[in-house]
Every structure is written in structure tokens, then in C-alpha cells.
Amino acid sequence: MLKSRRPSKTYKPDLKLLANRTILVTGAGDGIGRVAAIAYAKHGASLILLGRTRQKLDSVHDEIAERTGQESLIIPVDLAHFDANSAIELKRGLQNEYSRLDGILHNASILGPKTKIEDYPYAEWMQVFQVNLHSAYLITQALVPLLRNALDASIVFTSSGVGHRGRAYWGAYSLSKFATEGLTQVLADELSEGSNIRVNSLNPGATRTSMRAEAFPSEDPNTLPTAEEHMPLYLYLMGPDSKGKTGKAYNVHDW
Numbered sequence: 001m002l003k004s005r006r007p008s009k010t011y012k013p014d015l016k017l018l019a020n021r022t023i024l025v026t027g028a029g030d031g032i033g034r035v036a037a038i039a040y041a042k043h044g045a046s047l048i049l050l051g052r053t054r055q056k057l058d059s060v061h062d063e064i065a066e067r068t069g070q071e072s073l074i075i076p077v078d079l080a081h082f083d084a085n086s087a088i089e090l091k092r093g094l095q096n097e098y099s100r101l102d103g104i105l106h107n108a109s110i111l112g113p114k115t116k117i118e119d120y121p122y123a124e125w126m127q128v129f130q131v132n133l134h135s136a137y138l139i140t141q142a143l144v145p146l147l148r149n150a151l152d153a154s155i156v157f158t159s160s161g162v163g164h165r166g167r168a169y170w171g172a173y174s175l176s177k178f179a180t181e182g183l184t185q186v187l188a189d190e191l192s193e194g195s196n197i198r199v200n201s202l203n204p205g206a207t208r209t210s211m212r213a214e215a216f217p218s219e220d221p222n223t224l225p226t227a228e229e230h231m232p233l234y235l236y237l238m239g240p241d242s243k244g245k246t247g248k249a250y251n252v253h254d255w
């Protein structure tokens with residue numbers, strides 16, 4: 001039988017892949033963000049854990065400390081209320097702590113209601129865009145100066161299948177992911193000259209998390225891949241092995 005040549009099957013990240021790198025993960029308290037933060041720390045990174053629920057971030061902090069001896073910085077923040085002033089505060093806070101930032105995984109998102117566009121409530125539409133898109137734009141804009149100080153830096157935006165092909169009832173979530181793909185392309189193009197920052201999107205596909213359970217309540221979660229199974233691509237895009245790759249849309253299922 002022919003062996004698969006897909007990188008997901010053959011990529012073996014060095015255990016020091018992210019040594020001396022500082023990486024910010026949004027939505028780091030649960031689901032894929034939690035698993036990615038721990039995977040990055042296990043590969044040598046110092047973590048900045050940003051998320052909504054302090055208790056969950058503390059638990060990720062403690063797990064990282066236990067496994068690696070590294071302290072992480074915790075930033076409890078509700079992205080539903082993140083605005084230009086919050087971005088200035090974040091920038092100031094991180095500039096006081098760090099001389100550079102090596103990567104951002106924009107992972108935090110909400111699903112919002114699964115309903116027809118014609119019935120979609122405006123307030124929830126705005127909230128989905130606020131959490132999934134606007135906060136990511138503000139965080140990126142605030143932190144590009146710190147990313148510029150890195151030898152090579154990586155910004156990873158989290159996308160979705162419905163960010164490539166619209167599907168009934170996925171409303172603002174789908175649209176916010178289309179926009180995330182657009183943000184990836186525009187930013188990658190703008191940073192392609194005169195910077196060493198690469199920008200890519202990553203679609204994890206169906207993954208066993210609470211968001212997936214909310215979207216598909218009758219599905220058996222045991223039939224789904226775990227976030228841990230997707231970590232080779234999360235590591236590849238965050239680490240130096242992906243240097244030179246920018247403006248691309250990655251999908252765990254065809255990588």
C-alpha cells in the first residue's frame with residue numbers, strides 16, 4: 001500500500017520548534033485554543049493566554065506550568081466589548097512586558113444563532129462580527145509593531161468551511177469567516193514587502209469541542225477528530241518551518 005505523503009501525516013515538529021518565541025492565543029481557555037496553547041508551550045513557546053473566563057485561563061496556565069515549568073501571561077478579556085481603547089491598553093501592557101511578539105493565533109469565536117438571514121436578530125449579528133472579526137482586526141493592528149520586532153512572525157486566523165462556501169442558517173458566523181479570509185489576504189498582501197510577518201488562515205474542520213456540539217447537538221462527538229489531532233498544522237504555521245508561506249488558506253483535511 002502507498003504511504004500518504006500528506007504533511008499532516010509526515011510533519012514531525014522539533015520539540016524546540018518554538019523555543020524563545022512568545023505567542024498570543026485568543027480563546028485560549030477552552031476547545032482548540034486551549035489545546036493549541038498547550039501544544040505551543042510544549043514546543044518551547046512562552047504563552048500569552050487571552051480569553052473570556054479567568055478560571056479556564058488559570059487552568060491552562062497551571063497545566064502549562066506543570067508540563068513545562070513556564071509561566072504564561074493571562075489576559076482575561078471579553079472580546080464582545082473589545083474596542084479601540086482596549087487595543088491601546090493591550091498594546092501598552094504587552095510593550096511593557098515584551099520587546100517582541102512572534103505569533104498570534106486568532107482562535108476565539110462564537111457561533112451565534114443558527115437561523116435564516118431573514119430572521120437573524122441584529123444585535124446578535126453585530127456581536128458575532130465583533131467577537132469573530134472586529135476584535136481580531138483591533139488586536140492585530142495593535143500588535144503588528146511588536147510582531148515586526150521578531151525575526152520571523154506568524155499571524156494565524158481561524159476560518160471554517162462556511163467561510164469558503166455559504167450554507168443556509170449559518171448567518172453571521174459564516175459571513176464573519178468569509179471576512180476573516182479576506183482580512184488574511186489583505187493583511188498578507190500589505191505585509192508581503194518590508195516585513196517578516198506571514199499571515200495565513202486555518203480551517204480546523206469538524207472538531208470535538210463545545211462549539212461543534214452547539215452547532216450539531218444530535219451528533220455523536222466520539223465520531224469527530226480531537227483538537228490534538230490537528231496540532232501538526234497549528235505548529236507548522238506558527239513555527240519557522242512555514243517561513244515564506246503567506247496569504248494562504250489552510251485546511252487540516254487537505255494538508
Ligand code: NDP
Nearest residue numbers: 027030031032052053079080108109158205206207209211
Ligand atoms: P469553543 O467554543 O470550544 O472555544 C472558543 C473559545 O473562544 C473559548 O475559549 C471561549 O471562551 C473563547 N471566546 C468565545 N467568546 C469570547 C469572547 N467574547 N471573548 C473572549 N473569548 C471568547 O470553540 P472551538 O474550539 O470549537 O473553536 C475554535 C475556533 O475554531 C473558532 O474560531 C471556530 O470558529 C473554529 N472552528 C471550529 C470548528 C469545530 O468543529 N470545532 C470547525 C471550524 C472552525 P470561554 O470558554 O470562556 O467562553
